[in-house]
Amino acid sequence: MISPHHFGTITSGAIDGLTSIIRSKGGRPEEVYARIGLPPEPGGAEVLPLASFTATLEAAAADTGSTTFGLDYGRVFDIRRLGGVGEVFHCDLTVGGALQKFCRYLPTAQDNTRVRLEVSDDLARLSYEIEDPTVHERAQDANFTLALQHHVVAWLAGPRFRATLVEFRHQPQDDAPDYRHHFDCPVRFGARENALLFPAHWLDAVIPTADPGRCRRVEDDLSGRLAHHTARIDFVAGIEAWIVEALHRGTPVELVGLAADLGMSPRTLQRKLDAAGVAFADLRNRVRLRLARAMLTETRMPVTQIALHLGYSETSAFTRAFKAMTGRSPAAFRAA
Missing domain, CATH: 1.10.10.60 (Homeodomain-like)
Structure with missing residues (x-):
């Protein structure tokens, strides 16, 4: 259960670049945004309701006819568009250090969401779950997030990186081979949560662009933002986002x-x-x-x-x- 005054939010940077990828797939971004009530070039506001973001990804998937739209968006998305929580991947010392900071400070970019890094039997498991029960459309968001996490870890770890397993809560739509091709590893559907699993030794991989001084400054800023973080859309705006998503789902x-x-x-x-x-x-x-x-x-x-x-x-x-x-x-x- 969430506080009725705390609907999930996400930084508007999460939709930077969305217009171009929709067009590259033959879609009509103006129609996608109109269905969700976003302006033709969204991004003016600091944050979006999380329900609006997930519904936008679903609308883009439907408009382009791509059931794996989120995978393609996550693969090309620059994680620094999420702010400092993405910047750590460019300045921390190791992949593991960056992922730990990502889990700790994600609420500065996306709240009402849980990301957890666990290590067991030499296997690292990075799980992701939206905890806002008013958000129903989650498949493309899960695709986007796990593809983004996989892309970032693979980019940092180098060409020899291979994931062990990727898990999704949702079921495929006759496109399971596309998922396996994207991640180049087994993919399990109908899992209890979304997760990326890979050999734990990759957590020790050194980030080529490591800059300890810059990382300290970024983390200091993130710590301040996290300490003062409060709900950033009001009760009425959250309800309106819920209505938009319900209309999009046809419920x-x-x-x-x-x-x-x-x-x-x-x-x-x-x-x-x-x-x-x-x-x-x-x-x-x-x-x-x-x-x-x-x-x-x-x-x-x-x-x-x-x-x-x-x-x-x-x-x-x-x-x-x-x-x-x-x-x-x-x-x-x-x-x-």
């Missing part, structure tokens, strides 16, 4: 579902909404309107498809609701 957007994810009764959630001065139905309408405006403005998606994405059973229902909120029909709004 009912109801107060009872949100309450279950937050581990509280609908009555308790209603009291918290009342205290915040908002109504759930109004938030749902606000999110739907924001997404509708983005999809009508930034994409050529048919109005019927937009209506379905927003959870309306009929186009006419969407048209009536949109006109009631804006004074114009969707077609008139798009033509303006």
Whole structure:
């Protein structure tokens, strides 16, 4: 259970470069972002709701027709875009030291998430798990994270590095050979958590760009950030991100579902909404309107498809609701 005022967040640097890889795969980034309610060139805010980031990766996978989109994104992503927690991989003395700092300071870049490094029987195990129960779309995020971790360790350790095993919680979609080809090792699906396993001796590999002085400065900064870290999106923004993800998954957007994810009764959630001065139905309408405006403005998606994405059973229902909120029909709004 998480605090209802602490929805997971991730630094906006995590989507730096996403536009170019979507385009390189024949996708339409403007449509991907519109579906999630992000601006055409996202990254202006310091952080994003974690649910929005994971949903964006899923939308990109669907748009490009690539069930392993996250693997490709993780392979080319520069981990320094995550800030100091990524910078340690370029200045620490050893791979093991950098990974330990990564596990310790990840909350400065992504919170409500657990990363753990364990060593047993000469085997290192780097596990990863989102702990925010309001985040449901996790497969492409797991692909992205494990591919990124594998790429970074392999880059630091050198060309002789080989992972022993990669584990995923999700199941493959007739693409298991693609995973094995990507990691060049066995891959297990349906595991209890996502994890990268490799011979522990690689933890002692020396990082070629090691700079102890610079590493101390980076860690001092990370320690300060971690000590003062607080939730960086408010309760209402977290709920709106939950609504966006639910719409993307095509699941009912109801107060009872949100309450279950937050581990509280609908009555308790209603009291918290009342205290915040908002109504759930109004938030749902606000999110739907924001997404509708983005999809009508930034994409050529048919109005019927937009209506379905927003959870309306009929186009006419969407048209009536949109006109009631804006004074114009969707077609008139798009033509303006």
